[in-house]
Amino acid sequence: MPESIDTRDLLEACQRGEADAWDRFVRKYSRLVYSVANRYRFCDADADDVHQAVFLVAVKHLEQLRQADRVVAWLVTTAHREAWRVGRKLNRELDLTGDFADVDEPRADALAHQEELQAVREELANLSPKCQEVLRQLFLSGDRPDYGRLSSQLGMAIGSIGPTRMRCLEKLAALLRARGITGSSTRSEE
Amino acid sequence: MPDHPDHPDHPGHPGQSTANSPDPMRHLSSLVEEVMLERTPSQAVLASAMALSSLLPQAPRWLDRAKATIATLLRDEREPAVVGVRNMAGGRHMAFAAGAVQVELEVDELDSKRCEIHGQVAGAGVVICGASVALVRPRSFVPTATGLLDERGYFRLIAEPGEYELAIGLPHSTVLLPSCHIP
Numbered sequence: 001m002p003e004s005i006d007t008r009d010l011l012e013a014c015q016r017g018e019a020d021a022w023d024r025f026v027r028k029y030s031r032l033v034y035s036v037a038n039r040y041r042f043c044d045a046d047a048d049d050v051h052q053a054v055f056l057v058a059v060k061h062l063e064q065l066r067q068a069d070r071v072v073a074w075l076v077t078t079a080h081r082e083a084w085r086v087g088r089k090l091n092r093e094l095d096l097t098g099d100f101a102d103v104d105e106p107r108a109d110a111l112a113h114q115e116e117l118q119a120v121r122e123e124l125a126n127l128s129p130k131c132q133e134v135l136r137q138l139f140l141s142g143d144r145p146d147y148g149r150l151s152s153q154l155g156m157a158i159g160s161i162g163p164t165r166m167r168c169l170e171k172l173a174a175l176l177r178a179r180g181i182t183g184s185s186t187r188s189e190e
Numbered sequence: 191m192p193d194h195p196d197h198p199d200h201p202g203h204p205g206q207s208t209a210n211s212p213d214p215m216r217h218l219s220s221l222v223e224e225v226m227l228e229r230t231p232s233q234a235v236l237a238s239a240m241a242l243s244s245l246l247p248q249a250p251r252w253l254d255r256a257k258a259t260i261a262t263l264l265r266d267e268r269e270p271a272v273v274g275v276r277n278m279a280g281g282r283h284m285a286f287a288a289g290a291v292q293v294e295l296e297v298d299e300l301d302s303k304r305c306e307i308h309g310q311v312a313g314a315g316v317v318i319c320g321a322s323v324a325l326v327r328p329r330s331f332v333p334t335a336t337g338l339l340d341e342r343g344y345f346r347l348i349a350e351p352g353e354y355e356l357a358i359g360l361p362h363s364t365v366l367l368p369s370c371h372i373p
Contacts, residue, residue, distance in 0.1 A: 019243035026239045034231045048235045055239040059246060120221045139226040173218055182214065 007068035036079035053082040123175040131168035311343040
């Protein structure tokens with residue numbers, strides 16, 4: 001079920017000690033944190049360690065999370081820092097030429113990209129179940145999807161899959177625009 | 191290249207790939223693809239993180255908020271914090287009302303040093319089951335007895351006779367009743 005919880009209210013509820021609010025906080029940002037660990041190609045166990053370490057830091061420093069619009073930046077920076085720690089324990093040299101020029105300072109465009117991804121995660125959950133399924137099946141099918149198989153899986157005519165995908169993306173774009181995210185590329189193409 | 195215009199891969203198909211779409215939609219598609227393909231944490235990992243709720247701030251902060259709440263209630267002339275106080279004979283049955291919340295409580299002696307306060311919190315539309323309740327010394331906000339409301343809003347606390355304020359932690363607010371003397 002999609003969750004639309006004002007971040008500030010969620011943080012205040014966590015700071016009041018409400019356990020269910022903490023659960024919602026974890027579910028809301030879990031994939032964001034995990035995605036930072038995955039950028040360093042950790043195995044599952046090490047990525048899990050980074051995930052737990054970040055939320056441990058978060059629960060101990062909830063008072064620092066006062067500004068709702070800085071939560072993503074704070075979590076990304078903390079996740080990178082914890083990934084760096086885990087990497088050092090593994091004696092791995094992490095590539096810092098990518099998103100983070102400095103362990104405490106993510107590049108502005110890398111951070112903007114993470115914020116876009118987080119917004120997409122949250123707003124995908126606000127699409128209809130049908131739209132979510134169409135987009136999931138299409139994007140997981142790779143570059144040359146089998147439309148015949150998708151047609152029977154989705155219970156849709158082959159000819160309507162493409163337009164439905166477009167409508168769903170347009171709905172998603174509208175939800176993101178309502179959050180001030182215009183969808184223009186903010187990252188230089190690699 | 192498929193000939194039929196209804197085929198999704200036909201260049202003229204309205205749902206054709208984002209190669210021919212405006213840049214924002216192509217960018218959005220790439221974001222969606224990145225999200226769809228990312229590895230996600232297992233349920234066990236989520237549960238471990240959620241279990242950290244045991245480290246959340248505890249009662250003292252909740253009681254700090256009670257102080258601000260009662261000050262706000264008292265300053266609101268339209269809704270005074272205490273609408274009515276009834277003292278039954280013997281001063282052992284008291285009733286308070288603060289906005290939509292009503293509290294009735296009784297005091298019984300347990301022994302020479304302790305008494306039992308049991309009561310009920312009621313309020314239309316207020317979810318109270320599991321809410322915290324505490325007796326605190328006035329102006330100190332140190333709880334001397336704490337408990338939880340059950341599904342009927344009942345609670346039971348044990349304390350030594352003295353002067354206390356009753357703090358009730360309701361969703362989105364804390365009701366702090368003025369001091370009453372527990373005989």
